[in-house]
Amino acid sequence: MQPTDAQEASGGKLRPWKKGATPALLATSMEGSKRTLQDYLGKPLILNFWASYCGPCRLEMPAFNMLMDLYSDKGLRVLAVNHGEMPARILQFLKAVPFNGEVLLDRSQTQMKAWSAYALPTSFVIDAKGQVRFWHVGEIDWSERDAQAKIQQVIEG
Template identity: 80%
Template sequence: MEKKHSAPHLQQHRRAHLRHLGALACVACGLAGTLRPSHAVQPADAKEASGGKLRPWKKGATPALLAQTLDGQQVTLKAFTGRPLILNFWASYCGPCRLEMPSFNMLMDLYGDKHLQVVAVNHGEMPARVLQFLKEVPFEGRVLLDRSQTQMKAWSAYALPTSFVLDAKGEIRFWHVGEMDWTDSDAQAKLQLVMGG
């Protein structure tokens, strides 16, 4: 598989993105009291986070997924089988979610959609709010909505962001709570393992 960017270049690119988004995150945190909806899930704190490492999934079978596209079409997990998938739960009011988005974009640049899918499931927000967020923080993967606010519980996700790595058969292999650098060596090794079968 041909890689488009070297690891050092990815790290420099990520740092530049994080510097730019840091200011946005601070603004978001400052406005959290007025912008955060009543159904909001708390961002993962240091105690809840997985320590920057993907953990093996040990909670049984992969849950069902029922979400909607931005134009209201129903989507299930079956739509993504056949290729490895990162499924990420996020919200616009979540500072760590904002900081993690550029790392997902770098994965898409590195591997392309043919080898790895990245799908971000928004927790409970209106389409207009999600679209406004995407104008501020571009995302190269696919965005879905969980307007019913049921999917995080179904997937045993208790904080934002939470991500799951699924293989081509649709089975969860790894998961992570909190923001992480998807270009670091540990994440890359585990993604290569999943993509390799």
């Protein structure tokens, strides 16, 4: 039996995106402004769906800070799209687990499904043109050689 794309994407390594066009993103900033993926074109991006109650999400946040530090000269950004929680809970979480990227809200809980994500965390590596290149369902070791090579591939175009 052939694994589904989602099963393949949960194997511990970033997998190529095979689902066609990049899905639309509609989320809200912590300040209340609407955000779409077009707001982030021009530089590489990791889009991560997460929640404060998700243990693996908590473990990934410091890794995202490391990636942004490592690739700051290349403009890598991380968008952490929270799945359904109130801003007060998110701010409380961020006091305990600092995150240097941008946090967006998906209070409607519609964006994960739109992106074919079925579990938290799920991450997408997106190139400067806004095309998803790789994805992963579940926690991943972002310092691992394969992940680093794929991020560099996206950064270099």
